[in-house]
Amino acid sequence: MTTENLVPTASSETTESPSESRNTNGVRRRSFLKGIGIAGAALTGGSLLAAASETAQTSGEITSSDVAILRFLAAAELLETDLWQQYAELGGVISGKQNPYQKALQKLDGDGSQYITSNTLDELSHAEFLNAYLLSKGAEPVDLDAFRTLPSSQAAGAQNIGRLTSLMNLTVDTSWYTRYRSTDNPDLGGTFPQAIDLVNVPAIPRTNDDFGPADHIQAIANTAAFHFAMIEQGGSTLYSAMAQKASNVEVLRIVVSIGGDEVAHFLEWVDFAGNGVQGPIAPFTDPTNGLTFPDFNATGNPELQTNLIFPVPCEFISSNLPRCAVIRPTNPKGIAMGVVNFLTGTGLFAGQSPAFFKALTTLAKHADAVKRGF
Numbered sequence: 001m002t003t004e005n006l007v008p009t010a011s012s013e014t015t016e017s018p019s020e021s022r023n024t025n026g027v028r029r030r031s032f033l034k035g036i037g038i039a040g041a042a043l044t045g046g047s048l049l050a051a052a053s054e055t056a057q058t059s060g061e062i063t064s065s066d067v068a069i070l071r072f073l074a075a076a077e078l079l080e081t082d083l084w085q086q087y088a089e090l091g092g093v094i095s096g097k098q099n100p101y102q103k104a105l106q107k108l109d110g111d112g113s114q115y116i117t118s119n120t121l122d123e124l125s126h127a128e129f130l131n132a133y134l135l136s137k138g139a140e141p142v143d144l145d146a147f148r149t150l151p152s153s154q155a156a157g158a159q160n161i162g163r164l165t166s167l168m169n170l171t172v173d174t175s176w177y178t179r180y181r182s183t184d185n186p187d188l189g190g191t192f193p194q195a196i197d198l199v200n201v202p203a204i205p206r207t208n209d210d211f212g213p214a215d216h217i218q219a220i221a222n223t224a225a226f227h228f229a230m231i232e233q234g235g236s237t238l239y240s241a242m243a244q245k246a247s248n249v250e251v252l253r254i255v256v257s258i259g260g261d262e263v264a265h266f267l268e269w270v271d272f273a274g275n276g277v278q279g280p281i282a283p284f285t286d287p288t289n290g291l292t293f294p295d296f297n298a299t300g301n302p303e304l305q306t307n308l309i310f311p312v313p314c315e316f317i318s319s320n321l322p323r324c325a326v327i328r329p330t331n332p333k334g335i336a337m338g339v340v341n342f343l344t345g346t347g348l349f350a351g352q353s354p355a356f357f358k359a360l361t362t363l364a365k366h367a368d369a370v371k372r373g374f
C-alpha cells in the first residue's frame, strides 16, 4: 500500500526548542507529550523535580541496600519508558489520521492505542517518582542519557531521536503465555514452552514500507502484543522479588505499589495478545516472512486457551501446599541480573555500548547483593 497520505504526527519533530525542558531522565517532555497526544498532562516539570523531592515529606533515612533496590528499579523504569515511548509514538493515541499499525493494534482491542499511551505515561511516572524519591533521600538518581544512542524507526510518526532500546529486531519470549495457564511454577522447577516462536522480528514498523500489506503490519502488531505482556510480566516479577529485599517500610510500600501497577498492565496485555491468536484475526500468515499466527483455540490445548487470562492456580512455596493463583516467578535470588540477561537475550539492547552493559550490570549486582535487614 502507499503511505503518502499518512499524516505525520506532532511527534515527528526532530529538534528541541529552547522552551522544551529535559527532565532528569532526559526525556524531552514537551515533544514526548505532544507525540503521544497528551499535551498539558498534569506532570511536574523536570526543572521542578529536584526542588520538589527536596521538600517531599518522606519517612527518614533509608539504607544503602534500599537505595540499591530503588536505583535498579529506576533504571528498569527508564528502559521501560524508552521502549513504551517508541510504541506510543507509532501505535498510541494521536490526533489525525490513524496509521495502519494503530489500526492493526486496534483490531486486537478498540482501545489498544489508549492503553499503549496510558502504559507509557505510567512508566514515565514510575521512573520520575523513583528518581525523585532517591533525590529526596540524598541518594543519586539514575541517568541513562549517555546511552540514548540506538536509532529510531524511520516510519512516519516516530521521532528521530536516540533510543536506549530497539524494538526492530526482537526475539520475544512467549513462554509467559503457557506459564500462566500451567499449574507449574518456575520457582519450583517448572519449564514452559513458547506459545509461538517470534524470532528476530520487528515489533514496530521500521519504515513506511512495513505499513503493508495488511497481514504484515498485523503480524508486527501481534508481535508487539506478545512483547507488551512479556515486558509487564517481567516488571510484575521484578517488583514481587524486590519487595522481599526491602528493609524500610516506606520503600516496601513503593515497591509493592508500583508492582501492582505492573500487574495491572500485564493483565490487560494478556487479554490483548490472546485476541491476536483467535478468530476473526487468526489464523493468518505474514506474506513477507511466513510468520504464522495460528488460532490457538482450534488446538484444543488448555495451555493455549485464549480466555484463560487470569493466572491459573499453581504450585507455590511448596508442592505440598494447595495450588495458589500468583504472579510467578518471585524468587529474589539473582533477579536483577536475571532481568538484565533475559532482556539482553531478546535483542532489546542490540547495538548498545559496552559502557551501557557495564552500567546496567553494576546496578543489577548491587541490587542482587541486597539482603533484607534493619
Ligand SMILES: [Fe+2]
Pocket: 077, 080, 122, 123, 126, 235, 262
Ligand atoms: Fe514500570
Ligand SMILES: [Fe+2]
Pocket: 080, 123, 231, 232, 235, 262, 265
Ligand atoms: Fe511496566
